[in-house]
Amino acid sequence: MSSATSAKNRRVALLIGRVILAGIFLFAAYAKLRPQIPDTPWSAAAIKTSLSFFAMEVNSFQLLSDSQVSFVAHTLPFAELMLGLWLLSGWQLPFSGAAASALLAGLFGVMVRTYVRGLEINCGCFGPGERLGIGSLLRDASMLAFALAVTAVAFVSRPESGSTAGAETESRETA
Amino acid sequence: MTESANCKSFGEDCLRTKPVRAGRGTIWAACGVVCLLGLSGLLNSAPALGQTHPATAKSGAAKAAAKPVVPAEVVKALGDKNAPVTMEIFSDYQCPSCRILYEQTLRPMITDYVASGKVYLVHHDSPLGMHKYSGQAARWVTAAAVIRKYPEVEAALYDNQDAWQANGEMEKFVEAAVGQADFKRMQKIMEGCMAPDAPQMGGPPGAQGCGVDPAIEKDIALAKQVPITATPTYIFIYKGKSYPAASGIVSWPLLKQFIDQLLSQ
Numbered sequence: 041m042s043s044a045t046s047a048k049n050r051r052v053a054l055l056i057g058r059v060i061l062a063g064i065f066l067f068a069a070y071a072k073l074r075p076q077i078p079d080t081p082w083s084a085a086a087i088k089t090s091l092s093f094f095a096m097e098v099n100s101f102q103l104l105s106d107s108q109v110s111f112v113a114h115t116l117p118f119a120e121l122m123l124g125l126w127l128l129s130g131w132q133l134p135f136s137g138a139a140a141s142a143l144l145a146g147l148f149g150v151m152v153r154t155y156v157r158g159l160e161i162n163c164g165c166f167g168p169g170e171r172l173g174i175g176s177l178l179r180d181a182s183m184l185a186f187a188l189a190v191t192a193v194a195f196v197s198r199p200e201s202g203s204t205a206g207a208e209t210e211s212r213e214t215a
Numbered sequence: 216m217t218e219s220a221n222c223k224s225f226g227e228d229c230l231r232t233k234p235v236r237a238g239r240g241t242i243w244a245a246c247g248v249v250c251l252l253g254l255s256g257l258l259n260s261a262p263a264l265g266q267t268h269p270a271t272a273k274s275g276a277a278k279a280a281a282k283p284v285v286p287a288e289v290v291k292a293l294g295d296k297n298a299p300v301t302m303e304i305f306s307d308y309q310c311p312s313c314r315i316l317y318e319q320t321l322r323p324m325i326t327d328y329v330a331s332g333k334v335y336l337v338h339h340d341s342p343l344g345m346h347k348y349s350g351q352a353a354r355w356v357t358a359a360a361v362i363r364k365y366p367e368v369e370a371a372l373y374d375n376q377d378a379w380q381a382n383g384e385m386e387k388f389v390e391a392a393v394g395q396a397d398f399k400r401m402q403k404i405m406e407g408c409m410a411p412d413a414p415q416m417g418g419p420p421g422a423q424g425c426g427v428d429p430a431i432e433k434d435i436a437l438a439k440q441v442p443i444t445a446t447p448t449y450i451f452i453y454k455g456k457s458y459p460a461a462s463g464i465v466s467w468p469l470l471k472q473f474i475d476q477l478l479s480q
Contacts, residue, residue: 077456085480092473093458100463109469159312160445161463169459171444 050197057190058127061140064183065124071167072117091117097164101154119143134198137191144184151177285404285426291338291360291369293325298335300328300474301452305339305434305443308353308372309346309380312464313447317373320467325366328474338369339434341443342415348383350413350431355389357427358404367392416443453477 072094075086095113098104104112123143126136151163155172163172170176304321306313321336328334340357342349352372359368371392372385379385390398407424414420414431416438441450441460451458451473 089476092476095469096465099465099469106466106468
């Protein structure tokens with residue numbers, strides 16, 4: 041009875057966790073893709089301009105070559121969008137959680153490196169205009185810790201692997 | 216061309232302190248000024264007024280060595296004001312990132328997109344408190360803008376940043392950039408600006424007697440309004456609307472890509 045309750049609690053916690061995590065990634069993608077000038081209608085040209093603007097922000101990290109910057113700037117927002125939708129769907133949550141954690145860890149590493157180098161630039165994490173500083177580092181560290189927690193819980197409470205393992209043990213004992 | 220026609224549009228001629236031929240109007244104006252001063256009992260202070268007020272200086276005193284007047288609006292900009300894209304840059308002449316941005320990105324942009332009328336490039340001074348001589352450098356550039364030699368002096372200061380930032384001796388680079396005659400004109404504008412109390416971000420206002428300081432303080436006030444916390448920071452304006460401020464170094468190919476995209480909208 042108590043294990044059933046705790047499993048149910050874990051499922052609820054996982055649901056809340058993945059929705060929050062999905063929200064973070066979907067918002068990050070939206071903030072990069074939206075037209076950066078207020079009252080500008082959405083269009084393919086406006087999205088391309090936003091991505092070009094984001095490329096300049098990625099460039100200011102002084103980490104990649106121009107072609108690499110262009111590739112990252114034009115794929116990262118879509119990767120965040122896909123990841124957000126994947127997390128929201130709940131399908132293969134341990135793996136979507138791991139992917140989210142890996143992405144956040146990579147971005148956090150880049151941010152720490154840039155901060156240590158003393159570059160005073162925009163973070164570009166949730167669209168333009170946000171400074172890279174202690175505040176944004178703490179926020180990203182919290183998000184990374186949260187993503188890792190969601191991933192760990194998702195791996196622990198994988199229903200199919202747990203039930204299969206249990207069934208195998210039972211059949212061995214019977215034999 | 217008459218004296219008044221020269222001064223209608225602000226330029227080099229307005230700053231020359233050449234003797235003015237006294238016409239009838241000028242004589243009457245001079246008499247009027249003298250009478251007014253006498254009536255108000257200020258006759259003793261007339262020489263002081265003559266030094267600061269351009270009209271009084273012209274009206275007979277003919278002070279060849281009078282200090283040129285710095286206009287309220289000193290524009291440090293390049294290109295066509297009506298260009299579709301305006302890029303406003305807040306920078307500090309002693310900041311290494313600003314130099315890199317200028318040398319590697321703005322220079323090709325100036326020769327290409329500014330020259331072809333696509334971009335109007337506006338400079339705003341944001342001398343940071345951490346840089347000892349940035350305020351003085353901003354003063355020289357502003358003085359250069361008054362005599363329309365802003366691009367030359369800006370380039371000279373960035374090109375020789377390593378040389379002058381150690382001791383603040385930037386005059387020789389300024390002189391080399393503009394030539395001896397123009398340097399003398401700049402020196403006149405810079406009278407009273409040699410003190411180390413140049414205006415800086417977060418610092419007190421500049422020296423009282425320095426004519427170019429109000430223009431720099433205006434830029435600093437604008438920088439606080441944005442707000443600018445680091446240099447270089449740049450803002451793009453397209454069709455009257457501003458993009459959010461971005462900071463740091465950006466390469467010319469990526470900046471070009473963004474401007475092209477903006478222009479294709």
